[in-house]
Amino acid sequence: MRPLSFKRLISLRAFISVAASITLVSTAGAGCSDADGGDPGPGAQDGGGDATAVAYGPLGEVAGLPVDGQLHIDHLAAPVDVVRDKDGRPHIYASSVADAMRVQGYLVAQDRTLQLELVRRNAAGRVAELFGSLDASTIDADIAMRTIGLARVAKAEYDALPPGEDRDMLDAYADGVTQVFQGIRSGKIALPRGVLLVPPEAFTDWTGADSLAVGKLQSYLLSYDATTPIRLSTVLTAAQSKFVAAASNPLFAKRAGFERDFVRFAPSAPAFTTTGYPGAPSALASHARPAAKGANNATNGNTAKNTKNATAAPRAGTEGGARTVTSPLLDAADGYLQAARKVQDAYAPSGFGSNNWAVSAARSTTGHPLIASDPHLALRAPATFWPVSVHVGANAGAAALSFAGVAFPGVPGILLGHNDKVAWGATVAYYQVTDVYSETLSADGRSVSFGAGTVPLQTIDEIIGVGGGSTYTYHVQVVPQHGPLLPNIQNHRVVDPNPATGALSVRWTGLDPTKNFSAVVKLLRASSVDGARAALNDFAVGAQNWMIGDSAGNILWTSHARVPTRDPRAFAWNAATYTGRLPCFVLPGNGGAEWTGNLADDLVPWAKNPPAGYLATANNDPIGDTADNDPSNGKLPDGTPMYLSALYDIGFREARIKSLIESHKGPLSPTDMAAIQADVRSSLGAALTPRILQAIDLAEAERTQPGTHPDLGAIVQDRSYDPALIAAARSILQAWDTEAGYQAASGIDPDTNQPLSDQGATAQAIAARASQATLIFNVWLVRMLERTFGDEFEQLGLNIPFGVMKIKSLLHLFATEPSKLATLDPTTRDSSIWDDMNTAAVESRNERIVRALLDAFAWLTPNAGTDLRKARWGAYHTVQFTSLISLFGSLSIPPSGDTTFPNGFPRSGDLFVVDASDYEREYPIGTPPRFQYTSGPVQRFVADLDPAGIRASNALPGGAVWDTQSPHHRDQAELWRRNQTHPVPYALPDLVANKESRTVVLSP
Structure with missing residues (x-):
């Protein structure tokens, strides 16, 4: 259906008044309401029964779209219409971009009040001001964020904006948010129910630079990575110093080349978007940052000390091999890495991705x-994105602007979606776009070696509030040609680097204004x-x-x-x-x-x-x-x-x-297209299950005919080896392929949270049987990773997570001809990695497979029972959209203590499926694994690019409003968890058909 033009909408008797009696409806549903649920914001008109006129916004009088209420906010140039659809999405109709952004800021501040404040504080490193006295780790997180300096760079970006639409959008949006925050501070607006320990005065005025900082936080979460180079260097250094052919310990010697079989760069499934770089004749651009400049020195509006620099050519001989990274150097950065991880896990945990x-x-x-x-x-409450549509008519020489999609709360406009x-x-x-450098410090710790000379460090003072009015001043040290030194955080304070040890610095493209x-x-x-x-x-x-x-x-x-x-x-x-x-x-x-x-x-x-x-x-x-x-x-x-x-x-x-x-x-x-988004075929299961079946068959052959496979002789005699259980597992895993195509099914009714029956040939019965296999396989996988690599990591003294790399290495060990493996043991004619360094025996790959299966049974039996056919993957593979603040469990979806879903909603899928549902993979043998989601789709968007009007559908893991009293707190979550979506109205006739409420927004 073709959308009506804005000019046509204006002609529909816009801005006329008619006699009527109206009832005020808050544009936020139940968001940001006071105890009586009635105040939509500062200056709002109480449109009760005494009202005698209805003012119309740009939509004018439209059949089927009566005005339900009025809202007064300051600084609008003209009335604005807000139509909330039945799924909670506000549709803003305005006569100018500034008015639209001011109302967008106001509405998101109503719908996502606390989320806005928390994301702003995380971006700026100001969380400890609120929670430092309750959780000292927030001080460390603030130190980590002040080191990178997103707020510093955002301020520089804002200050560099010329007058024009971009700055106007930021300022108007900030004004809208500020008006709500002022209402909170004055007591006219109450926080959503369930929010504790956050005083009204915490909600200070918003600025355009705040919005840019929030945007930079998203860029940081998705591109800044100092952790991986440090972890990879740790593994490489440890392996190449201990697992060498000349090692006196024969177990170490035969693992020479471990790093080549473990650190894998090639994808396990070679699938590429295209092949090679675009064949354009363009030459390389020359935009190198001068050594003396960067977002962490005086160019970002902060006063940097010791700004004298000495740019010098690299010293001869510095182009040699990889830099050896010492344990003290890595240990010094560990506190910073853990603190940075805490911030990232709140928004984009390990394993995040997209399709x-x-x-x-x-x-x-x-x-x-x-x-x-x-x-x-991250699957949190509230959802990462906030849905909104904006329609602005052409006026005063400015072009019309219409778009619909999802926004990061705190940033004007939308990030993903569509326009006309x-x-x-x-x-x-x-x-x-992040490189980590090992810096050599001068004896006084004030300079770093570079080329034939030295370059003085710069410093930036950051004052961190730690609750109760106390502060801590952190001196960010910056290498001018690279970036900040990673701080050594001890007892929630930063310790100066040891000149004898050196320090790590990080260069990231986000350190400069963009x-x-x-x-x-x-x-x-x-x-x-x-x-x-x-x-x-x-x-x-x-x-x-x-x-x-x-x-x-x-x-x-x-x-x-x-x-x-x-x-x-x-x-x-x-x-x-x-x-x-x-x-x-x-x-x-x-x-x-x-x-x-x-x-x-x-x-x-x-x-x-x-x-x-x-x-x-x-x-x-x-x-x-x-x-x-x-x-x-x-x-x-x-x-x-x-x-x-x-x-x-x-x-x-x-x-x-x-x-x-x-x-x-x-x-x-x-x-x-939506069905592809919901696909849960386990490619990992398809790759590895045949190996399990083969190992089971060899083990059974050894059990019934001893000596046929002597490498399995000991394990089939193990007291935990139960032939009946082995046979049941084999049957279930075999059927996973033949009747279910490796679908990683939940096997749990999404409404009752009860197991589906596995009897018969119905789709539900097949799914129930597939869920049994999915559970067995994934418990086996977790134990197989530990049985394969746990001993090597122990001998290397490494206790760092490397789940994806371990899985890539496991697949490499299985898929590669043993003679081509770097860790080939000529005696066993297979990789030495399969052998357990902690036993006197020499274990084989098939022994490790069966041992991991017995480990899986040891977990399954007390958890799922001895009858494997009663097990269901969805009983353990669950998702809860947890509150951004763990103390606010009532704001989670489902809430803490939910009687039907006490552990979250049951879900299909496992590692690396299209309908992403990853879980943590690394657990010591004695530690029970957990299979809850760590991340997943934060929208499911499909758009049809019809010239007559784009049609889209979507669903969010949550709702538009973060308030449990709102009907839009979890309505979309109910669609999302069933892999369903809803049409998103965009053309006005569709909006009329899906209207929940209409509010005209006026200035007093």
């Missing part, structure tokens, strides 16, 4: 392009995929795979961001010996591994209208650079060496999405 894809008109049943997008972030002609989604690109917000604003106005790509050329940090379609029939993928080019010595790597340098490890800080500029816009991977008729991304290697397990040998079209990244997703999701698209019979419908 998106586009199909062309020729592959679509509608005859138009289709877009699907489901980003994977273009729709888009995004996934994280995983380009490496124009990300301006890029997204331009995207909102794009009228074609080419215009969208041009807009996103200003998007610099937090690289995304933007999947875009337009109503003219085009599809396009772009991953534009500021991607650093590096001195080739930074990726001088020998893939055969695992020696040299790679940016995914810690680099030497004294020169020779520096950034030289940024990859030219046309060379950052992108594609348009491919012959295949579709494009897909799932955090995968976009161009196949890592397919040969060597990320260092990539080349641009002109032959220039180029390093893009070393680590991407394992590849199963991308491979599955492409397979489902390519194998689909006939064109795809929007329903088909």
